Amino acid sequence: MVRIKTRSVLRTLGIALASAAFAGSAAAAEPLKIGFSMALTGGLAGAGKAALIGMEIWRDDVNKKGGLLGRKVEFVYYDDATQPANVPGLYTKLLEVDKVDLLVSAYGTNLIAPALPIVMRKKMVFPSLFGLAANEEFKYDRYFQIMPSGPSPLTDWSKGFFELAAAQKPKPQTIAIVAADAEFALNAAAGARKNAQAAGLKIVYDKTYPPPTTDFTPIVRAIQATNPDIVYVGSYPPDSVGMVKAAHEVGLKAKMFGGGMVGLQFAAIQKNLGPLLNGIVNYDFWVPEPTLDFPGVKEFLAKYQEEAKGKGVDPYGHYLPPFAYAYLQVLEQSVNAVKSLDQAKLAAHMRKTTFDTVVGKVKFGANGEWARSRVLMVQFRDVQPDNLEQFAGPGKRVVLYPKDWKSGDIVFPYKQ
Amino acid sequence: MISADLFSNAVVSGLLLGGFYAAVAIGLAIVFGQLDIVNIAHPAFIIVGAYIAYILNSRFGFDPVFVGLLAAPAFFVVGAVIYRVYFLAFERTGQESLSGLAFFFGVMFIIEVVLILIYGVDYRLVQADYIGQSWRIGFVDFPLRMLVPFAVAAALTAAIYVFMSRTFMGRAIQAVAQDRLALQLMGADPVRIKQWAFGLGIATAAIAGSLLIVIGPVEPSVGRLYIGRAFAIVVLGGMGSIKGMFIAALILGIVESMVSTFAGPSWSPAVAFGVLAITLALRPAGLFGRR
Numbered sequence: 001m002v003r004i005k006t007r008s009v010l011r012t013l014g015i016a017l018a019s020a021a022f023a024g025s026a027a028a029a030e031p032l033k034i035g036f037s038m039a040l041t042g043g044l045a046g047a048g049k050a051a052l053i054g055m056e057i058w059r060d061d062v063n064k065k066g067g068l069l070g071r072k073v074e075f076v077y078y079d080d081a082t083q084p085a086n087v088p089g090l091y092t093k094l095l096e097v098d099k100v101d102l103l104v105s106a107y108g109t110n111l112i113a114p115a116l117p118i119v120m121r122k123k124m125v126f127p128s129l130f131g132l133a134a135n136e137e138f139k140y141d142r143y144f145q146i147m148p149s150g151p152s153p154l155t156d157w158s159k160g161f162f163e164l165a166a167a168q169k170p171k172p173q174t175i176a177i178v179a180a181d182a183e184f185a186l187n188a189a190a191g192a193r194k195n196a197q198a199a200g201l202k203i204v205y206d207k208t209y210p211p212p213t214t215d216f217t218p219i220v221r222a223i224q225a226t227n228p229d230i231v232y233v234g235s236y237p238p239d240s241v242g243m244v245k246a247a248h249e250v251g252l253k254a255k256m257f258g259g260g261m262v263g264l265q266f267a268a269i270q271k272n273l274g275p276l277l278n279g280i281v282n283y284d285f286w287v288p289e290p291t292l293d294f295p296g297v298k299e300f301l302a303k304y305q306e307e308a309k310g311k312g313v314d315p316y317g318h319y320l321p322p323f324a325y326a327y328l329q330v331l332e333q334s335v336n337a338v339k340s341l342d343q344a345k346l347a348a349h350m351r352k353t354t355f356d357t358v359v360g361k362v363k364f365g366a367n368g369e370w371a372r373s374r375v376l377m378v379q380f381r382d383v384q385p386d387n388l389e390q391f392a393g394p395g396k397r398v399v400l401y402p403k404d405w406k407s408g409d410i411v412f413p414y415k416q
Numbered sequence: 417m418i419s420a421d422l423f424s425n426a427v428v429s430g431l432l433l434g435g436f437y438a439a440v441a442i443g444l445a446i447v448f449g450q451l452d453i454v455n456i457a458h459p460a461f462i463i464v465g466a467y468i469a470y471i472l473n474s475r476f477g478f479d480p481v482f483v484g485l486l487a488a489p490a491f492f493v494v495g496a497v498i499y500r501v502y503f504l505a506f507e508r509t510g511q512e513s514l515s516g517l518a519f520f521f522g523v524m525f526i527i528e529v530v531l532i533l534i535y536g537v538d539y540r541l542v543q544a545d546y547i548g549q550s551w552r553i554g555f556v557d558f559p560l561r562m563l564v565p566f567a568v569a570a571a572l573t574a575a576i577y578v579f580m581s582r583t584f585m586g587r588a589i590q591a592v593a594q595d596r597l598a599l600q601l602m603g604a605d606p607v608r609i610k611q612w613a614f615g616l617g618i619a620t621a622a623i624a625g626s627l628l629i630v631i632g633p634v635e636p637s638v639g640r641l642y643i644g645r646a647f648a649i650v651v652l653g654g655m656g657s658i659k660g661m662f663i664a665a666l667i668l669g670i671v672e673s674m675v676s677t678f679a680g681p682s683w684s685p686a687v688a689f690g691v692l693a694i695t696l697a698l699r700p701a702g703l704f705g706r707r
Contacts, residue, residue, distance in 0.1 A: 041529075043637070045537040181682050209681030212641035214631060215433045217559060218426055218676035225422050237539050238633045245632075249550040249559040263539070269633065272541035276548060312536015386543055 032071040032341075034059075034331075035100030037090040037111065042082025044108050046266075047320050050304075050313040051107045051129060052077070054321035057303050058328040068335050076100050080111055087114040095122055101341050102331060107320070109134045110183060116140060125334075125346045127327040128368075130320065132157070132184055135368050142347040143368035146327035148285055150373020151365045154191035158232065160377035160401035161259045161281060162195040165230050168412045172229035172255060176205035178219060178243075179234035179260075188234035188260035196232070204228050213239060216246035223252070230256040237263030241273065248276045255413030258282035264380075265319040271388040277380035279414035284378045286322055286359060287397040289407040297358040300325055316392060326357035377401040379410060421555045426677040427670060428556050434669025435566030436631060438573055438662045439624040440642050441649040445661040446576070447617035449650045450593040451610055453502070454517050457524040459639030459646060461491065461618055464527060465625020466634040467535065473542040480542045481568055484626025488619040495618025498523070499611045524639075531636035539633035547630060565627035570662075572623055576616070577658045589613040593656055648692050654705025664703055667691065 039048030055075070062073050076098045080086045087106065094100050095118065103119060105112045105128035112131040116138045119126045128134065128145040133153040135143045150156030165172050175196050179189035186208065196203055204226040209219055220243065223231060231254040233243055240263035247257060258280040263269050265284055270277065286292055304317045314320075331346075333355050338345040354363040365371035378397040383390065390396055398408035440462060447455045468487045469480035478486075502519060506512045546560035580586035588609045591599045596606045628634060649668055653660030671691050672684040679687075695703065 041532060041537075043537075045532065046539075046635070049536065207680040207682065209676070210685050212645075212685075213676075213681060214436065215429060215562060215673070217557070217562070218429045218673045219681050221422060221425050221429070222677045225419070238635075238638070241539075241541070241633050242631075245548060245561060246559075248548060249557060249561070266539070268538055268541065272543065272633070312534075312538050314538065 030071060031074040032068050032102070033074050033076050033098065033100040034102045034104060034328075035076045035091075035094035035098055036104045037078050037080035037087055037094075037106045037115070039082040039107055039111060040079035042080075044082045044111070046313060048082070048107050049311065050308065050317055050321050051324035053304055053307045053311070053313065054300075054317070054324035055328060057300065057307065058325045058332075062328075062332060068332060069339065069341070080106055082108075082111065084110050084114045087111055088118055091115045091118040095124075102335075104327060104331065105129050105131065107324075113138075116143070123343055125331075125343050125350060127331050127350075129324055129327055132187055139367065141351075141368070142343065144327075144330060144350050144364050145369050146323045146330070146359075146362070148359070148370045148374035150375065151367065151369050151371060153369060154187055155194050156191075156373035157188055157283065157375055158192045158195050158259055159373065160283075160375055161192070161232065161256075162199045162201075164281065164377055164401055164410055165201070165256055166199050168255070168410070173202060174204045174226075174228045174230075175201040176223045176226055176228035176231045176254070177203060177207075177234075178205065178223060178231070179208050180236055180239055181208045181210050182236065184262070185234035185236065185260070189232075192232045192234065192259060201230070209239070211236065211239070213242065216242040217250055219243075220246040220250045220252055223254075224250055228254055230254055232259040233257070234260040235262065237266065237269060240264055241269055244273055244276050244280065256281055257414050266314050267316045267318075267388055267391055268314070270383070270391050271386065273383075274385040274387070275383050277383050279380065279411060281377055281379045281400065281410070281414070284319070284376045284397060285374070286318055287376065287378055287394075287399060288318065288392065289394045289397070289399050289405075291399055291405045291407045292360070294358055294360045295356070297322055300358045315388070322359050326355075326359045326362065329357040330355050330362060374402065374405070376405065379408075381408075381411070422677060424556050426673050428558065429562070429677075430670030430673030431666055432558070432562035432566045432669070433673055434666035435569040436562070436627055437645060437649055437669055438665035439565065439569035439620070439627050441646040441653075441661055441665055442569075442573055442576060442658070443617035443620040443624065444646050444650045445653065445656070445658055446589070446613055446620075448647065449653075449656040449661065450589055451613055452593075452655075453499075453512070453614065455520050455614075455617070456517065456643060457520040457527065458617070458621060459642045460524040460527040461495075461621035462625040462628060462642070463531065463634060463636060463639040465491065465622040466629040467531060467540065467625070468622065469626040469629050470540040470542055470634070473544070477543075479544055480626045480630050481544075481564065481623075484568075484623040487622040487626075491622040492615040492619040494615075496611045496615035498618070499614035502614075503607055503610070528636045528639075535636070537635055539635050540629065541633045542629050544630065561631055565630055568623065568627055572620060573658060573662045576620070579616075580658055585609070585612055589616075590656070644689075648689065652692050652695055652702055654702030657702070657704035660702060660704030 078090045103124045107129050109131045112128050112134045125142045130147040179185040240261040264282050304321050334346045334349045338349050363371045377400045399405050400410045447453050469483040472478040472483045473480050506516045549560045551558040592606045592609045649664045653664035668688050671688045675684040675687045
């Protein structure tokens with residue numbers, strides 16, 4: 001009798017204690033899961049791995065502060081192998097099987113767009129990492145994209161390049177546009193074409209080249225034959241290198257050269273091209289100039305650079321990793337502000353708030369892009385041969401545009 | 417529109433580019449052209465060659481092309497071992513056509529993944545004094561970044577050509593390509609000869625890789641871009657003909673460069689492969705093929 005009583009008392013007590021513990025820090029036991037896919041192999045893996053390092057730094061920082069809503073943050077992620085076809089399946093799995101609490105996007109336009117239909121069906125907020133006009137067709141109102149391309153991504157992308165050109169004396173009259181036959185570069189070229197027409201420039205060369213191009217000298221020579229004042233290039237990393245070398249070898253005489261060359265933002269390529277870069281005006285999103293010294297960015301980069309050692313990713317991580325950290329900061333600040341995971345409330349908060357992140361103040365516009373473009377046009381200056389360290393600090397990539405972040409004046413005409 | 421200046425520069429650029437294509441294709445001209453082994457992994461070996469050039473160049477400052485020559489004997493041994501495996505697993509049992517192709521696909525992926533795991537997926541480049549320099553004769557430019565690969569490729573082709581036509585082993589390789597049974601009846605071991613030839617083919621990949629990284633940046637999967645071109649050159653030149661391969665490579669290079677200069681670069685692969693299709697329609701065995 002007594003024994004039964006004791007046991008039942010103990011049992012009741014146990015249940016009570018357990019449920020108290022559960023109610024008190026309900027979530028302490030249950031981590032908060034953030035799901036995403038990332039390119040860890042395949043063409044975009046270099047950037048994808050660097051982004052993941054940035055994201056993991058955010059996760060560790062948040063967990064050190066006690067997590068989100070008192071819950072420890074955990075990542076659930078899969079390698080999408082840079083294959084758009086893998087993405088819908090992975091996001092379905094994240095939602096249906098892993099039952100993640102929050103979602104963020106993979107890196108890159110081609111891997112963001114395929115996730116959108118799945119994400120939209122579940123009405124999840126979707127902070128996104130470097131999609132160029134990926135939401136243009138979907139018009140999803142819970143999409144928030146961290147790359148500062150601006151409200152009209154296609155033209156904002158090269159706007160700075162053309163405004164700089166238009167401000168020079170004598171004003172350039174002719175332009176050559178050359179781009180890779182692939183999604184991003186074609187979009188960049190389309191935007192450049194519009195901007196060129198708006199600026200009253202005569203387009204004297206407008207051609208695309210196939211992605212497996214080995215030698216760019218015939219292309220640069222054909223451009224040179226049309227004698228353009230400025231040359232706008234939309235290219236991917238290996239082509240950017242080929243194009244810069246060919247321009248040097250042929251002795252391209254344009255007064256301004258660059259624009260949308262992907263790859264010139266990466267340390268290894270910068271080191272290799274060295275002085276050939278001098279004078280090139282090209283887009284960027286963050287460079288270590290004093291005008292862009294946002295709170296927290298240096299601390300973040302120091303951590304990134306430590307983590308990146310020996311992982312075969314960009315050693316400085318100026319281009320993408322701060323944004324990979326920032327898009328999670330947006331999520332963090334919204335969750336903390338609305339104190340729930342209610343997707344509608346989070347979306348409403350993201351729409352109206354100006355966020356303080358390591359990449360500066362971020363405010364989203366109606367289509368989920370930055371309300372104001374901050375595509376930088378930077379000019380390479382005084383670059384020395386075979387020296388990686390020079391790119392760690394200011395002075396080598398001077399910000400010319402937009403003027404709020406300007407750190408120096410353009411050298412025009414561009415000299416080889 | 418067509419000025420003498422543009423025209424001659426386009427021809428020279430095409431010749432230089434074609435020379436490099438020859439370096440990429442010469443290993444296949446031996447392995448695929450002579451031995452009928454569809455080594456789809458050949459460009460992957462070229463990438464390994466490029467990485468070795470990158471490693472020794474960035475660590476010790478060695479000249480990339482010198483590294484390519486240095487690495488060639490090691491590649492020869494690796495090639496011989498791979499052929500041995502291929503022979504034991506597929507050729508001996510007569511399963512070389514489909515299973516063999518799958519085998520080389522597998523080899524290609526393994527090479528790519530291993531390179532990614534060890535070195536990551538960043539683009540790799542090399543430094544050498546001649547990269548970025550350019551010679552000028554009249555109004556024609558010779559960028560050394562393209563001229564050095566051309567010269568090395570031409571020398572490599574000449575060496576292999578002489579080896580194939582003058583030495584006992586070279587002739588034996590050609591014999592095994594023509595009639596394996598007859599060779600066997602004469603007391604020679606066809607497997608050993610094919611092993612030699614395969615090793616030689618892979619050895620050229622070390623050199624081609626070093627040339628590739630002189631021209632531009634390399635990442636583990638960039639080799640795939642050359643699979644189509646390399647096989648096309650071997651077929652266009654005529655299966656088994658080293659001379660034909662070299663001429664075909666130059667033709668492809670010149671066509672690409674001319675189209676790039678005068679019509680627009682996005683047309684160049686279509687026109688280059690169009691030339692291939694027309695040539696094969698007129699001469700099914702290729703330019704200098706064995707019939």
